[in-house]
Amino acid sequence: MPQERFFIAQIGRTVGLWGDLKFHLHTDFPEQFKIGATFQSSRGELTISDVNIKRGTVRFSGYEDIDSAKKLTNTKLYATKEQTKENCNLNEGEHFWFEVIGCTVKQDDEVLGIIEDIQRMADTDYLSIKTDDVLVEAGLTKNFLLPYIDRYIIKTDTEEKIVYTKDAKDILEAS
Template sequence: MARGHEKIPVARIGKTVGLRGDLRLNLLSDFPEQFKKGAVFMSDRGDLTIESYNPARGTVRFEGVGDIDAAKRLTNAYLYTTKEAGEKACHLGEGEYFWYQIIGLEVFDGDKRLGRVKEIERLAGTDYLVVDTDAALVQKGAAKSFLIPYIDRYIDRVDLEAGRLSTKGAEAILDAS
């Protein structure tokens, strides 16, 4: 796939709700506005077009899925978008980033390289950077990986052009891991 056309997971379809084909929608995105009537997403079950989305209930209904049996066939499927489509549909504010922009950045605390962001996990409403620790630090006895909460207390600056994420206090988290 060409750059910008890579599949980005944005939601996972959960269990059925009711008898008319509604399903739980577990968001993997901070942009619920992209789940609007007529929006098309890729899935391993084929392309799916949203007929309706209820953010208050966390439910979605897809076009052509009008009963519980058809809906059950979509349970546990992931919805994907492309980087290009995601950037077009979701408008970021200053200092906001897509997860895929953060994953892969080198993590520094001051001038000390701590590792590289492997993935991001959301736990209890807070995003955590999963960092693969620098090999030299692991050889000195540091944990192979550790978590940094993505909050102002620890995140100092993100420089996408330099591929660098600067932290404050993250070395102490690594030491305690």
């Protein structure tokens, strides 16, 4: 069975004469992009030979001239869960999205729903929650968004797959 892959970056147009390409990150962990790192892509495996995160440029082994580098324009880079866990350092209380998606959302002892996705709007992450069937049958909406901020999130337990909340039901009822 193939491993699940996550879209982490897209390669843009060439820059300069040496095969540098614009680099558009789709991850919170730029530190994983270092010389020698290899990623799956829509064009096969690619190994970084040079990277400048501040300038937003990258170069890949075997594509060190402008003509060969042009072939990588619009290529997408992917990482597996295992690669991500190995290459990305989390601070205390931080979690990977793939660890949070699928968690049950609880307020006190009541199950509000299951996290189906996470959306980033401006600088805030929102949990996209499929409302528990019991609450839908009681007349509440089938889905709602909950800001992933201290105001609403008490604790995220990725081992137990539960996100404990406060005042989240108010948002559900207002949705």
